[in-house]
Each structure stands twice: as C-alpha cells, then as structure tokens.
Amino acid sequence: MTAWLDQVFCEDALEGMARIPDRSIDLILTDPPYNLGKDYGNGSDQQSVEDYLAWTERWIDCALPKLKDNGSLYIFLTWRFAPEIFVMLKRRMTMMNEIIWDRRVPSMGGSTRSFSSVHDTIGFFVKRKDYYFDLDSVRIPYDAETKKARSRSIFVGAKWLEVGYNPKDLWSVSRLHREHAERVDHPTQKPLEIIERMVKASCPPGGVVLDPFMGSGTTALAAKRLGRHFTGFELNPAYCATIAERLSAPAQPATKKRKGVRVDAATEGVDQA
Template sequence: MILDHIFNSTSENMSDVPDESVDLVVTSPPYNIDIQYGNKTEKGSILESKGIKYADKMDEDDYRQMLFTVFSECKRVLKKNGSAWINIKNRYDNGIVVPPFWILDLFQDMYLKNLIVWNFDWGGSTNKRFAPRYEFVFWFVKDKNNYTFNLDDVKIPALNYRPDRYKSQLKNPTDVWRISMVSGNFEERTSHPAQYPEELIERIVLAGTNKGDIVLDPFMGSGTSAVVAKKLGRHYLGYETVPEYCQIANERLSRVSEGYNE
C-alpha cells in the first residue's frame, strides 16, 4: 500500500487504500456555505487579498450524497478498532442557525464516543445575535469497547491541583477544547480559506493513534492532518481535488522532520 502520499483526486473512490488498513480518519469536510474569503499570506504579511478558493456550494442533496459516499469509503478502509473524527460547524441559512447533527445519519453503523466543542477566541462579528465562537468535532468508533484512546498523552495541567486529593498535576482536557483558530500571523498559516490548527489535530492524533499508525484525511486541504501525522511519527494518506492545495500541503510536508524515531 502507498503510504505518506496525498492523492490529487476525489475521496469518493479510495481504491488505492485496502480494506481495514487505516487507524484513524480525521477531517473537516466542505461546509457547503459558498465560502468567499481567504487571504494569501507569507510570514504574517498579506500578499494577495484573496487566496485560492474551492467549490463550496452544491445542491444540498448532492452534498449529502457526496459525504455519504466519502464516509462509506472511510469506513471501508478503517480498521475494526479505528475511529473517525469529523470537524464541522453550524450553518447560518436565511437568518436561522442549522446545527450539523444530520451528520449522525451518515454514521449510524458507528458509535459516537464524544461530541467535542472546539472553542476559539475570534471570528466573525454580528449585532443580530451572539457572535459564534465554536465548532464541533464528532468522534466515532467502529467498536464501542475496543478503540485507541491514549489519555495520558493528551492530559493538560490542572489549574487547581491539590496533592492531598489528586495523584497527578495533569487532568483530562474534557470535551470542551479552547484552541485558537489559525490567524494571519500564525507561522502555519497558508492561503487555504478554512485551515484548522495543528494543535487541534495533534490532540486527536495523539489520543487516537500510536506511532507507526496510519492517519487518513479525505479532504486534505492545506495538509494540516498530514503535517501533524508526520511530526508525531505516524503515516499519512490524503485526498484533495485542488492541485494548488496539494502543492501547499507537499511544501509544508517537505519542511517537517519525520518523528518515527523520536
């Protein structure tokens, strides 16, 4: 099987990946909200007012069918003890918030272990309602009793540690994660208009895989999942239809040292 590769093709057909060969799927699919933003930056400076776009406005039935096909392929290649982590957010349609709980219909043959709330510190502003400052991460497993969860690898410092009550100064991060979005001055920032932060994916990869495992992202975008996997000594596979994003991802990967032997 080909490893450590990003295919410039749709993930609706992942024939390059054998059945039950992947340990973890992590992705943020297109939101289908007709994105019209994205600056192209370098070292914190804006070079162009608009970056490369991807098609993000489909007929809703076609959009749901596309995701059904992609996630069916993901489940085919996922090991029996594997898991899938899907980052998706509310949509605001015609003045009404539409939560993404419809995604549960696409994973009826898997088990929801956690619904993570990813809370961040900036975003769009509005005076018609409270400003949105969170997205969801759905964590599904194939086997509700047999899956990888390395809690010790992702514990965080306890703010109110008391040695008389607790054995460790570290604690479970809980299901609300406060992690900054990727802003224009982040070193990891690319021209992708919807880039998620390495810190978010790092926690998922550390918790859900072991060194040498295979991480798959069917909507690779700018390559964050692959970059994190490589840094942490995991193998990666990805699919991305936009050639420019594949180039960005591969350029990012070329600057990363493999962590397999660290």
C-alpha cells in the same frame, strides 16, 4: 502494496480511496467542506443542501470500510449540518463525543439578528468498544498553584494530579490569524495543536491516518511529526503544492503553553484576523 502510504494524492477522494485496502486505517481525521460557499478553487463547498448531504453520505460509505475494527473517526462540521451528518454516522458507528472547538474569536462585529457563531463542531466516532484511545498522551498538566492547593495527604501520589487532566469536550484554541507562523494560504486551516491531540489520542505510534480532504495538509504534517503514517487526497493543485512544501520544511519553532492553551511566542497578543 503500500504505494498509497505517506502520500497525498491530488485527486478526488471518492475515486482515490478505492486504492486503499479495507481495514488498513487506524484513524480517519478530516475537515470536509462545510457547504458554506467558501472558494476552494472548485464547487465542492457550493452545493444544494440535498446534493451536499448525498455527497457526504457517499464519501462516508467509501471511507468507513478502510477503517480497522478498533479504529476511530473525527470529523469537523458546522452546526448547520452537524445534526444530519451525525445521524448518518450514528447509523454506522458509535458516537463517543461531540467536541466543541471554541475558536476564541474577538467580541466584535457579527450578526445583529442572531448570536454570533464562534465555534466548530467535531464528532468523535468509533467502530466498536475496544477502540484505541491513549488519554495519558493528551492530558493537560496542572499548574504549580493547583498542585499546591491539592497538597493534602489524600491527594499525595494521585496519578491524575501528576499527569494532568482530561482535555474534556470543550477545546479553547485560537484560530490561526494571518501573522501566525503556522498560517498558510488556505481559508479554513485548522490549528496543528488540535489535530495533533486527536492523532496522539486515537492513532497508535506507527499507525495510519487517513484524511480524504487534506486542504492545507495539517493532518499529514501532524502524523509525520508524531511518528504516524498518513494518506489522503486534495482536489486543488495549489493546495497540493502547499502540502508538499509543508511536509518538506524543517520542524516548526517550539511553542509555549499558558494554563493549558498554546501561545506562539512570536505572535502572542496579536488579534485574530
């Protein structure tokens, strides 16, 4: 039975994941509550530290059996809890990367008693050594100036020069401002560009992506756009309605790139909100 496929269920992930068969998921990609007091229409982001870490361990133990043996997991975290949650995952999986998402926040305001926090942490974990990973699908093309500078004979025919470079583990992509065409009514929506990079690299075409905390539905949308299947859960009925609307809408307008960073033509130059 595959009634759970290409569906986002408006229910608690800890209950819903029981319906998903073990070893049926190629990629778990999720942005769970950070426990920073955000209002998601419930108390999921307003727990004590002890309760939050215990809850995190429960959902991890529910989710990981669903992953295929060559599957992977990406998890968005805040630096406040990344060390503890990374330790939980290291006891169960192999850590491949700590990716830093530079949100490109403007240099204004912020704390006066510490350095301003302008990044999210992303953990990339795998179950075993033969995990699926398609680097060529996410390489960033070199610009014409760089290619010209590498025109000496020793570089002629070099694959890396033609197909582009590895995105590395520092991703500088603007968070979504209020005027952005991609933005919906969700306090912690992640850019489609970042999610699509993970899906292309770590889920084979036709594979299945699980997101236990769908939020605004970007994981489902990325999977659909890229020819992958998806499944997931979201507690808030309003967000479930947003997800359904995004999945049924026509394809988003094309974006352009400048030096490896996406810029939306309709909103270029608009400051972050």
